[in-house]
């Protein structure tokens with residue numbers, strides 16, 4: 361139901377685009393060239409091969425293994441995975457260089473959709489930029505993603521990621537529409553904001569992924585190099601993220617077993633053998649995202 365809405369939006373864009381440009385090859389709206397966007401109940405409007413607007417950036421392969429540590433600055437690079445997702449602010453350039461020297465790629469995490477009162481650039485937000493508190497995350501508030509000031513701050517964050525040598529970015533909290541955000545933010549606002557972030561990252565030669573936000577996949581998939589998903593098995597919605605796999609893009613998928621870091625082989629098997637996560641890069645972590653990891 362939700363996905364049909366995304367599909368309809370993509371189709372309207374495609375139609376506008378074709379009628380304006382005449383030729384698909386010259387169309388600048390990325391969704392218009394994207395066949396996958398019309399799957400799941402819609403009729404494809406073109407038989408042209410899917411094009412992406414992101415030829416210059418790193419594209420990890422679907423199924424890549426990975427590690428994510430956000431609780432503290434990374435203090436061990438020994439876990440054998442080609443992709444690490446770490447906090448952009450908390451980690452020094454030397455850590456990113458060390459990972460690169462080991463042949464690993466680095467995704468830098470930051471929150472794009474929330475104000476966090478402890479970040480070094482927190483004072484750049486004005487009071488009118490933020491709305492309701494995030495449930496369960498002290499000191500964190502949803503931000504108005506339409507604010508020019510907020511967008512300037514995010515552009516500066518992307519530039520910081522670039523200057524630190526990050527291969528890609530993991531902008532979190534882009535699904536305000538699923539939460540009581542106090543700012544009236546909608547799904548359409550999320551599509552617009554994610555597009556803004558993707559264009560900003562791509563312009564700097566960095567990849568970008570979609571964090572959760574399954575409802576807008578059809579609108580932004582061509583702009584994304586991967587999905588970072590939390591708890592799709594717990595919420596029984598992993599099939600929503602399969603379009604990434606169908607397009608050769610990883611779903612970096614985390615489940616948080618209550619008993620972590622104690623997970624029995626039987627428990628692990630229930631996560632890893634589930635058919636709905638076929639092709640995903642599934643890992644088990646604790647909620648704080650320490651360096652403990654158990655991968656499927």
Ligand SMILES: *[C@@H]1O[C@H](CO)[C@@H](O)[C@H](O)[C@H]1NC(C)=O
Nearest residue numbers: 431432433434435436650651
């Ligand atoms: C990394 O630092 C954390 C927090 O200080 C600590 O709990 C953890 O044991 C450390 N890990 C390694 C491998 O040193």
Ligand SMILES: *[C@@H]1O[C@H](CO)[C@@H](O)[C@H](O)[C@H]1NC(C)=O
Nearest residue numbers: 480481484512513514516517
């Ligand atoms: C915000 O704050 C930081 C740290 O004080 C500063 O370096 C940066 O240039 C500022 N501007 C934006 C747009 O974030």
